[in-house]
Amino acid sequence: MITSLKEVILRANNQKKCIAVASAEDKDVLISLSEAERHGMATFLLFGDALKIRETMENNNLVFRNAEIVHAKSAEEASYEAARAVSEGRADIIMKGLVDTKVLLKAVLSKDLGLRKNDLLSHVMVYELKNYNKLILLTDGGMVMKPTLKDKENIIRNAKVLGDILELDPMKVAALSAVEKVNPNLESSVDADELSKIFKAEEGIVVEGPLSFDIAISHESAKHKGVKGEVPGEADVLLVPSLEAGNFLGKSFTYMAGADSAGVILGAKCPVILTSRSDSSEAKLNSIALAVLMTLSKEENQ
Template sequence: MINSLSDLLKAAQTQKKMRLVVAAAQDLDVLKAVSEAKQSNIIDGILVGDEEKIRTLAEENNIDLTQFRVIHKQDLMEAALEAVRLVSIGEADFVMKGILDTSILLKAVLDKEIGLRTDSLLSHVMVYEAEKYHKLLFLTDGGMNISPTLEDKKGILMNAIQSAKALGNKEVKVACLAAKEKVNEKMPATVDGAELKQLAMEGYFGEGVIVEGPIAFDLAVSKEAAEIKGYKSSVAGETDIILVPTIEVGNGIGKALTYMAKSKSAGIIMGAKAPVVLVSRADDSETKLYSIALGSVIAANS
């Protein structure tokens, strides 16, 4: 099982090399991350975007472009469509967002003719390595689905479980986040948490998946807090996946982990035919490298 982001890099280096295509690759941190991933034997890469800008950035920062195929597409929508098309026809295994809006890339991913749509809901999964937590923590969905219904949460959870299992988690423990542990009809997160727990007990999410809900954040990540409060659950303090009730909760927890707790992270969109590496334009090259490794491992093991 992969317990750290350095372990994730090692796993990506030792498996079959995957093929990455970047949409709108004219971004320095993206180029640095893709170059390092190539040099680390994680990926072969295709760069789609404004070729002049890509080559200027590479020359100014001593990045060797001879190791990549470069395809000129100056228009952002055209770049996104070309990147997705290459995955669709089997010339690449997964796609990464470069310097373009997420909505543009997702429009290409969902294109009816050359896109990567499936029957699954698209959802965002962030993976965090926090100093005070003993394993990787998967957080979903703080990036795409605004106020998911119970049906949406089933799909979001399926995607996160797939990503966790791709990283070697044979047993996956899920915490359905809420403000309290008792079901209260006035608090939909508690109702949905209980429903998802029951579904897991009935085998809906497959073997080796334990869902607890509703459960508050402290109990999900701290055995000490669970002991003090007399809360008993095999998930308490051992959570792999935190399922948040709304995008605001996920966004807030994620940014607190990044900016206050200085956690390292990687991000991916699940639910398409191939992983979509999605990170913020503000993320540094290290986060982008970890995200490439995450996409590579999921692509190889899904």
């Protein structure tokens, strides 16, 4: 089991995967790319305003050995060309730069590029918390606003791809709600119960719920409340009931608990690195490393 983001970075070193960056004229993105190059993780196709990209590099003393700058007139063009580079086999990974998420995803989902793989694309953040004994995945706090029961099932299946890469066997999923018992008036509790039944016979994955957040991550809380199972106190994945819940919880990890993190989109034929504009260059480097591991896993399974 991979238990730290440092180990993710170590495994991604010297793999030299090609990353197509959409709207690369972003300081923190370019700093993270420079660090990724230093580790030998990747080479780069930088799509965007060529003048601004060069200015940002010069203003921050960044020099790349293996980066090609490709001018694009707009964020839409930069996003489409980055996605097309992957579709044509010139790149392995897409990364969000200074562009709105919806613009990037529209390009990724373009029918003519054929990058869509699963019925649903979903976002996963991986957090390293000082007071938890392993990495914890949070999904979906970045894409699917109000997931249906079927959406939640697909979100879990997407997360399983990452769970396999992080060697979680079985991957323990806490279907979160505000309660530990099914309440017909609380949709998250009803869905959590249904999900636990859907995945009951599935190999390599355990889904339990409804579980409150404290029970999912604390043996002491689970014991105090008399909640038993494989997941309480041992959750690998926190399945949140809405984008808002995931957004609040993830940002509390970062800003209140000082967690280190990485973020990717799952469900496309390639990893899509999606981090917040406010995320540090360190978090972006972690995300690059995670995406590199995803491409290695894809190659092994082909």
